[in-house]
Amino acid sequence: MTSETNFLRSVLITGCSAGGIGSALAETFHSRGLHVFATARSASKMAHLEKLPNITLMELDVTDAKSIEAAVEVVTAKAGGKLDYLVNNSGQSIVMPALDTNIQDAKKLFDVNLWGVVAVTQAFSPLILAAKGTIVNISSIGAFVHTPWLAFYSASKAALDAYTHTIRLELSPFGVRVVLVTAGTVKTNIFKHYEECPLPPGSIYKPASNEIQALGKGELVQGTMPSDEFARKVVDDVLGGATGTIRRGKHATVVWTLLSIFPTWLIDRLMFVSSGLGKLV
Ligand SMILES: NC(=O)c1ccc[n+]([C@@H]2O[C@H](COP(=O)([O-])OP(=O)(O)OC[C@H]3O[C@@H](n4cnc5c(N)ncnc54)[C@H](OP(=O)(O)O)[C@@H]3O)[C@@H](O)[C@H]2O)c1
Numbered sequence: 001m002t003s004e005t006n007f008l009r010s011v012l013i014t015g016c017s018a019g020g021i022g023s024a025l026a027e028t029f030h031s032r033g034l035h036v037f038a039t040a041r042s043a044s045k046m047a048h049l050e051k052l053p054n055i056t057l058m059e060l061d062v063t064d065a066k067s068i069e070a071a072v073e074v075v076t077a078k079a080g081g082k083l084d085y086l087v088n089n090s091g092q093s094i095v096m097p098a099l100d101t102n103i104q105d106a107k108k109l110f111d112v113n114l115w116g117v118v119a120v121t122q123a124f125s126p127l128i129l130a131a132k133g134t135i136v137n138i139s140s141i142g143a144f145v146h147t148p149w150l151a152f153y154s155a156s157k158a159a160l161d162a163y164t165h166t167i168r169l170e171l172s173p174f175g176v177r178v179v180l181v182t183a184g185t186v187k188t189n190i191f192k193h194y195e196e197c198p199l200p201p202g203s204i205y206k207p208a209s210n211e212i213q214a215l216g217k218g219e220l221v222q223g224t225m226p227s228d229e230f231a232r233k234v235v236d237d238v239l240g241g242a243t244g245t246i247r248r249g250k251h252a253t254v255v256w257t258l259l260s261i262f263p264t265w266l267i268d269r270l271m272f273v274s275s276g277l278g279k280l281v
Pocket residue numbers: 014015016017019020021022040041042045060061062063089090091092112116138139140141183184185186187188189190191193
């Protein structure tokens with residue numbers, strides 16, 4: 001099959017809205033000479049990438065099978081039936097006590113953070129297999145830091161971690177690399193999407209509502225890494241042949257290290273204070 005991408009290596013990235021990790025990854029992969037298929041739910045959120053050469057912009061909603069199918073068709077035609085790198089970056093969060101979370105909202109979160117990754121990976125797998133390419137899944141320290149009010153975000157990322165490491169093994173006989181990126185805190189729009197949702201009437205968590213709102217707005221985050229620095233490190237790792245888990249972003253390594261050293265009672269005590277749980281006893 002002939003290729004329109006001039007024999008450049010190619011990467012497809014989900015969730016490339018301006019200001020986020022996906023956009024920074026798109027610009028960094030582009031600067032390293034790859035043809036970038038930058039995707040987002042809305043093309044208008046990628047207008048800042050429009051003028052770059054060797055970038056194809058496409059609308060892609062990872063929860064919509066038809067949208068995924070259309071993206072596969074475009075990449076198959078433009079990149080000659082091969083895709084060297086697939087970056088599953090799209091993600092959403094919910095900040096709410098687990099008992100108060102609407103189960104439909106929790107399911108929608110899993111539709112993006114887990115099932116979206118599964119669907120996009122399956123759909124692009126023939127192109128990745130043809131290239132002996134690499135799949136990169138963007139996870140979070142939230143997968144193993146059990147922060148109150150983030151139960152379903154954490155659960156979705158923990159499920160993503162398990163899925164990623166399993167397909168890493170299942171795809172290894174075919175020369176396909178799979179990389180899990182455990183992201184620490186990175187400066188993006190992730191907290192700008194937070195809508196102040198009042199706790200349901202009668203919630204047993206009312207005394208902690210200030211802390212819940214503060215977490216949702218990102219006010220409890222102690223420092224972030226700029227998204228372009230995060231992207232440079234991740235792209236260096238990925239193009240340098242990394243496999244397995246890589247930890248990038250503010251606090252990613254230190255949190256992982258402390259969690260393996262500190263006893264559970266000490267971590268629980270710290271969580272109690274920062275989350276407002278202490279006000280409930
Ligand atoms: N920033 C951090 O501190 C941090 C830490 C750990 C992990 N992460 C992870 O990093 C990834 C990127 O997040 P970010 O920080 O860059 O946040 P962001 O700025 O909010 O970007 C999230 C991206 O995901 C997209 N998205 C949401 N639902 C989608 C769907 N159904 N289909 C396709 N795209 C969808 C968003 O599109 P819209 O613009 O249309 O909403 C946006 O482009 C996420 O997986 C997140 O969990 C971030």
